[in-house]
Amino acid sequence: MSVSDATTAVTAELAARDDMIVCEGVNKWFGDFQALDGISAVIKEREVVVVLGPSGSGKSTWIRCINRLEVHQEGRIVVDGVELTNDLRNIEKIRSEVGMVFQQFNLFPHLTVLDNITLAPIWVRKKPKRETEELARSLLERVGIPEQAEKYPGQLSGGQQQRVAIARALAMEPRIMLFDEPTSALDPEMIKEVLDVMKELATSGMTMMVVTHEMGFAREVADRVIFMEDGQIVETGTPEHFFTSPEEERTRLFLSQIL
Amino acid sequence: MSNTDQATLAATQARRPPFYRDATVLKWLAQVVALLLVLFTLFFLATQAQGNLEEKKIATGFDFLGTALGSDLGSGIDTDPHTSGRALLSGAVNTIRLAIGGIIAATILGVLVGVGRLSSNWVVKRMCSVFVETMRNIPLLVQIILIFVVIASLPRVEAVGEPIHGWLHLSNKGVSIPRVHISDGFYQWLVFLLIGALVGRWVMRRRLRLHDDTGRETYPVLSFAAVLGAFAAVGWFAHPIFGWVGAIFGLVADIIDSLSQTVVQAVISALAVAAAVWWIRRFLARRRTPAGLTKLTDDDRFRIIFAAAGSAVVIVVAVTVPSLSSVLLDLAGGRGIDWLRFDNGFFGWLSEKFGNGRTGAPIDVKRPDIEQLGNFPNYGPSGLNLTQGLAAVYFGVVLYTAGFIAEIVRGGILAVPKGQTEAAQAVGLRRVTMLRRVILPQAFRVILPPLGNQYLNLTKNTSLAIAIGYTDIVQVGQTVYNQTGKTLEVVAIWMLFYLACSLTISVVVNFFNVRMKIVER
């Protein structure tokens, strides 16, 4: 699963060793509507990047292009040295390298929490069942709900479900985690428990890309903030720079509206 | 964005993966292989059939439609058909009659029973439940045969058991009631009705506007009915003045007759090309963005290729089978098709029906009578006769389908949220008004799609007539292939006929469905 693995390093030479995600001139349209307009960015290993922007600015579309839930139409995306193309081998590789957490949790309602977590490691990573279950229990411990393993997702609260979703993504031992508005569907009192898990993850050195509206999280945890509008990257910078002295007019307008 | 980002990727180009790893190529490869497999299987089966038929010295083709058939039909528009084609047509008409009559009766009965199951009266509720559970849980075929057998145990024709002599006969030969039928001047009268409806609509609109402006009660529907009634009454006597309408249709028929089949082939081909071009253009238009045409993916290219190939197939068929075009011409124009005994084509038939010299009453009534040709008395042709077989199939499908429709109606009414009833009561609507204006329109939207399915089922179920020998299209078809050995062709005709019926019902139901949706929003 490392870059040096000879059978999977397809386009490793394209990017520097510590570039985890490289996007270059990425364009995407939905019919007449251009969702992404020339996105170019690099995310380094162990970096935590928060993507901000008004709704409809293309944040989610971009993050979903990175593990090919959406297919970009122009430009190039290289993830962990593997370029996203029609190549089945690359898609397989990237899907198992990149974990994703959704706004609506998207847990599998007919499987127990434990089965939700172990399904992919067993069938995609081809790991022994016993080992995977131990891993799953330790992950549940890590996200703070070890006692819920045998329950069904429908029996858990929203915050607990989202933490299970994070554990499910982590069980694949990904090198990158993508968060698509992980707290937007939660009641206010549950947001904190999810954010705490994410903070812990960030401090452990995971490469993370987070779409969120939680300014506090961005300020506290992010290494870099990217602001998007109308499918374009308007401004990027460190949180201090971004929240205290933004350069662009549009950024200032956005910040004045939400803060 | 640092400059180093640009430098790392710009130096190289994305490599195309080998085809066996390319998601798009594999996707289409799998599909094309599946298509080829299906085509090969069909081709294989066809060759086998051809070989087997040749071995048995059975020729294929539809020529048998024009040859004589050696048997009579029990009932229908033509009980003594000269050709197989005519016999099949007669059977098809029987099926359509059964279906239309059955749909009307089953709907009425089904709605009554369905509403009855929701009644607060215990007796009514129980009776309706028993009816539904009995009808739904006994196979239709068993019911039809049982009804057939029970009718056979009714008294004989000449004996007692004719409740109202000359008006209603009930016997082991079935039921006979007076026949209301289209007579001489019907079509000219139809023109009157059409004009009456148009004028009536205009009057109704005016009255409605008057009502909206002044708030006075203006009886718009009543005035529409009055105008239509007046036109109908005048037309009853004055209809011969529209004798000239036929000449117009005659002219159209002549024009169509003068066309050659090449023209039809050209029209079909042009339509196919136009359809493909329209589809591809629409497809490309959707892919167009303000910034110009998006790069076409391989998927898009494959789709365009298949659209083009489809139209090419249509053109090839049209060109290589010229008889198809000439049949179409004959059917539309004034020549008609011999074996159908459809002597004039469609417009020829219209020109005759609307033609001059038809002065009789538009509609006539005949009372049933009993005639004795041989040893056994039977109903004469003048009454509307529900023969034993027809009655069995008819009552069978009506009762059976009514059981299902009742459940659909009940479900539909229950599906209207309780809040709607409460809201209607809160604004002070009376019970009847509430049902008519609030509950039923909403229930109708839920009911309509499954109701359409039941209509389809009813139409298909009339084919069970074969079990008791009533001459619907399946039974006639069986007679035909037993005599001619043309099983394949007969089955093809069945399938086409029933698919056409299904399509018609779907289109009608869809029409109402769309209307209901527009009303809703």
Place this chain on the structure above:
Amino acid sequence: MGLPMDPVAANVDAVEPWAGEAEPAQKPEEPSLSARQWVRQNLFSTPFNSVLTVVFGLFSLLVARGLLNFTFSEEREWDAVRTNLRLLFTHAYPEEQYIRIWVCVGTIVVLAGLSVGLLAGRGRGVSMKKLSLNLIGVGSAVALGVVLREPSVLKDADGEVLRDDDGVLRESFAAAMADRWAWWLAAAVLVGAGAALWHLLGDERRRKTFVPSVEMFVALVGLLVASAWVYPWGHYAFADGEFIAEPGRTVAMTTKLPWTVMWVLLIAAIATGRQLRRAGAGGGVRVALNLAWLLSPFVLYWVVLRDPALDWGRVATVDIPLAVLFAVGGAAVLWLLTDPRIGELGRIIATGLVGVAAFNWVAAFFGWYSMLQKVRLSFLLLALAALLAHNFAGERAQRLRLLGGWAAVTAVFHYMATIMNTPSTVETPTEALIGGFAVTVIVAVFTLLFSFPLGVLLALARTSKLPIFRVLATSFIEVIRGVPLITILIFCAVILKLFLPDGMSISLIAAATLGYTFFSAAYLAENVRGGLQSIRRGQFEASDAVGLTGVQRTVFIVLPQALRVSIPPLVGQMIATFKETSLLAIIGIFDLLRMANSVIPAQTQFLGVKREGLLFVCLVYWIFAYSMSKHSQRLEKKLGVGER
């Protein structure tokens, strides 16, 4: 076509069956009303309601009277049914081999009992209130029937009906009522028992006490079985003898012992099932039981009923080596292909295998080389397994389990293929092995077994993103749904022969089952499609995001959810298929309906006697269809589908 009529589940969000795993609470019945209150409220609440009650009450009495007089008229010859019970249920299956039929019934009874025992404990059964009301209701109905039925006819010493000029002579009303004392007694016992229950328990207790439905069902069956020891149900018929009924031998006499054994088996199986459940037997037992259910139709029909005469020499030299070859060779191939490191090479090998499998048929078409059909099918099976193998690859234990599964499938397939190609030793005078109700059940069961996978595949193809698959599936489904079943059956029975290559033949029943399978699959596909479309997009995205392949996504995530939602319509389709088996009579198979409609009326003793048989057929179909539909309604409630 049919676009507006899709049974697509509209209420996507209403269904969350997994949330409702807990057992429904023992909800007591509503408090009882007094008889007067009940009558006022339900029959005479308004003047209009009173009129309705009177009019429809009289009407229903009239209908009931007509039905009773028709059913029990002196013109009815119920002997026709009583004498031909064996014909109606199994047609010409030889009597000395009847033990085979009992083995089949016993197997099904045991499996059903085990399943019921394992699942029992759900639901609350019947409340005492309902039970006593039902008893009173049935008793009153019996009494009403006794009054409504017209007095019996008078007969002379020879059993001839006495007539005068006006028609048949009947006894007086009083005499008739007196003659029916046994019926009065039955009515009195039923009403009395009901009323006693009602009054003894009191409102509170009768509403809150429940009788478990399993126990009640077992008790009812026990009563029926016991009745066979007391009352001589049915006669036996000579096939070609002078007497249609063998004097002294009754159906009850020869079946009372077997039925009693069945009843005991049922009780034992239910008890065993419950014991297993209490002992905490989990997935393993259930899987084994489901497998037994799945295999039982094949084994019971081809092995038990047919009693094939195996040619052991050929079995030892051809069949067993072939099976071993495929089991071992296939296992080796699959071992290779389930290696997680194999990558595209595996897909290329699998595709090559598919090519070989397809080429075998092409070669057969052109006659290049000959091959057993069994071998061609085995190659196809292997190719399919190879295509899917990489989806189920895993660590060593998982791979070994997969190989075990392959060996088991190969063994079963080769065993069944060998058995099916072996002639039967059971000799019957007809072409078919068995007829009557048995053939109805057999065709229905096999139709269900074959049409389910086909229907699911069609539904998947129809909802697929790949346009050619979609077009192929849609055209198949819509063409089949657009034409009547009878035309498909005639096609299969009459024309299918023409399409078969030389030397291949298909029996009428097999052809009919094929027709039913196509028809049923098209409808099933629409039901499953409804379930598939109710799955939210997020489920697909989540499966993709964790890296599941398309096949894994379908098998692990999509189908379990979709099938659960579509269970009620699937059961409905099952009932429809069961009823449609009556069409077998039209294409000349001796099923239940054909027995009643053509065979019995052709016997010299019962010439033209049809109505009795047809009424009996109605009753049989009604009992089965009604109980299935009631069961599905309960299931629907349990799953919470369709609730608003």
